[in-house]
Amino acid sequence: MGVTLADILGARAVIRGIADGTPFVPSPFMSTLAGQEFFLKLETMQPIGAFKLRGAVNAVAALPRDVAGVTCCSTGNHGRGVAYAAARRGIRAVICMSRLVPQAKVEGVRALGAEVRIVGESQDEAMAESLRICAAEGLVEISPFDDARVIAGQGTVGFEMMEARPDLDTILVPLSGGGLAAGVAVAAKTVSPTIRVIGVTMDRGAAMAASLHAGTPVEVREVASLADSLGGGIGLGNRLSFPLCRALLDDAVLVTEEEIRDAMQMLYFEDRIVAEGGAVVGLAAVHSGKVRAGGGPLATIVTGRNVDMSLFTRIIAGQDVTIGDRTVRGRAYAA
Ligand SMILES: *Cc1c(COP(=O)(O)O)cnc(C)c1O
Numbered sequence: 543m544g545v546t547l548a549d550i551l552g553a554r555a556v557i558r559g560i561a562d563g564t565p566f567v568p569s570p571f572m573s574t575l576a577g578q579e580f581f582l583k584l585e586t587m588q589p590i591g592a593f594k595l596r597g598a599v600n601a602v603a604a605l606p607r608d609v610a611g612v613t614c615c616s617t618g619n620h621g622r623g624v625a626y627a628a629a630r631r632g633i634r635a636v637i638c639m640s641r642l643v644p645q646a647k648v649e650g651v652r653a654l655g656a657e658v659r660i661v662g663e664s665q666d667e668a669m670a671e672s673l674r675i676c677a678a679e680g681l682v683e684i685s686p687f688d689d690a691r692v693i694a695g696q697g698t699v700g701f702e703m704m705e706a707r708p709d710l711d712t713i714l715v716p717l718s719g720g721g722l723a724a725g726v727a728v729a730a731k732t733v734s735p736t737i738r739v740i741g742v743t744m745d746r747g748a749a750m751a752a753s754l755h756a757g758t759p760v761e762v763r764e765v766a767s768l769a770d771s772l773g774g775g776i777g778l779g780n781r782l783s784f785p786l787c788r789a790l791l792d793d794a795v796l797v798t799e800e801e802i803r804d805a806m807q808m809l810y811f812e813d814r815i816v817a818e819g820g821a822v823v824g825l826a827a828v829h830s831g832k833v834r835a836g837g838g839p840l841a842t843i844v845t846g847r848n849v850d851m852s853l854f855t856r857i858i859a860g861q862d863v864t865i866g867d868r869t870v871r872g873r874a875y876a877a
Contacts, residue, residue: 544782545690547732550697550725553600560630561588561595562698566706566841571812571877576828578711578835583703583843586817590622590650592771592846594686597695597721598623601684602631604691609633613681615668617718617771618647619846620686625656636675638668642866644770646850664764665774687719687776687783697725703841704733711838714824716845717741717787717794718772720750724786726843731790738792740833742823744769745796749776750787754794759784766866768802768857771820771846795833799870801826806857807875809844818849 554562565584572580585593598620602612611634614624621637628635635656639648641663652658661671676683685692699722703710713730715723720741727739743751747765759780764773776784787794797805802819805826809815824842827833856863860874 544786545693545697545725545728547729549690549694550701550729553596553691553694554698554701556603557596557599557695557698561599562702564588564702566703569813571808572825572828576835576840579839580828581707581839581841582813583699583841584815585699585843585845586815586821586847590619590626591848592619592622593696593699593722593843594619594623595626596698597689597692598627598684600695601689601691602627605682609682611635611681612684613638613672613675614684614686615639615665615672616643616686617665617773618643618650619771619848621651621656622647622654622848624684625651625654629655634681636679636681638672638675640664640668642764642766642770642773644850647848650848669777687721688780690782693721693725693782693786695725696722697729699843700726700729704730707839707841708734709838710734710737710841711836712738712740712840714740714742714827714833714840714842716772716820716823716843717743717750718774718820719776720783720787722843722845723791724783727790728786738836739790740827741787741791741794742827743772743794743796744802744823745798747773748796749774750784751794751796753784754788754791768799768819768865768870769823771818772823795827797823797826797830797832799865799868801830803857803870803873805829806854810858811875812877815844816847816849816854817844818846821845821847
């Protein structure tokens with residue numbers, strides 16, 4: 543259905559030595575909390591600080607030799623991955639982002655030599671600009687999630703996890719457009735059909751969760767969140783990531799801003815890992831009691847580390863942080 547294990551194994555060969563082989567480590571603290579072994583897949587260790595490099599490298603590698611360049615819309619990390627992959631190939635990259643994208647992420651894209659266009663107040667507006675440029679300037683558009691090569695690239699994360707621990711019972715996947723969840727679910731369920739794959743996202747403005755609930759892609763108003771990487775629509779004409787998530791995800795769980803804050807603190811204090819809000823939602827789901835361990839080991843993908851460091855240090859210090867229209871109250875960390 544759209545993307546198969548064979549596509550993921552193909553991607554694995556393409557990204558080898560560039561975007562693969564991140565650490566997969568047990569978290570003793572999370573294991574105690576969950577009452578089962580709990581593993582972290584540290585995509586924070588990717589050269590761009592997020593898993594998105596996998597899909598981007600796989601998609602860019604497939605472009606024809608004479609391609610003029612690439613464009614995409616992004617909440618920050620896909621743009622960074624595409625910029626990195628385009629720079630390696632020596633082609634032009636134009637990255638469209640909305641005003642909701644944090645400055646730290648915009649700078650990260652720029653530092654890789656890509657052209658940046660800031661347009662509108664939502665990922666959907668950035669997407670419209672990306673499609674316009676693609677026609678006007680002869681560039682190839684690379685969707686952050688609704689692209690078979692991107693999904694296959696992201697699926698390599700799941701394959702690496704299953705290779706290390708084929709006995710995993712549950713994988714918790716941060717969920718936005720669903721490219722990661724779709725790829726991971728294809729890999730994991732092909733290897734182990736009984737495994738649970740659960741998408742986790744924020745409780746405000748999560749388009750995939752709302753679409754799964756509605757049974758068809760729907761639009762949701764995008765709002766600022768600590769999990770900024772999880773914002774944005776899935777496209778009303780979604781072809782691949784929605785049907786795959788609908789067929790393969792066992793559940794979609796929502797976590798609050800406070801639960802995301804707690805999980806960022808927990809991962810930092812207990813495991814000494816710096817991660818962005820969107821990356822810790824799998825831990826938040828277990829910490830909040832919204833997901834319970836089944837009969838075997840659990841794992842989550844710590845998807846990225848590209849957080850604004852002044853925001854991160856405020857959260858760690860237990861200070862209030864203002865995200866868009868709302869303040870998340872500070873709270874000192876307590877195990
Ligand atoms: C993009 C992203 C996600 C979600 O991936 P999708 O394929 O859009 O569902 C999760 N975490 C981080 C850090 C991301 O950048």
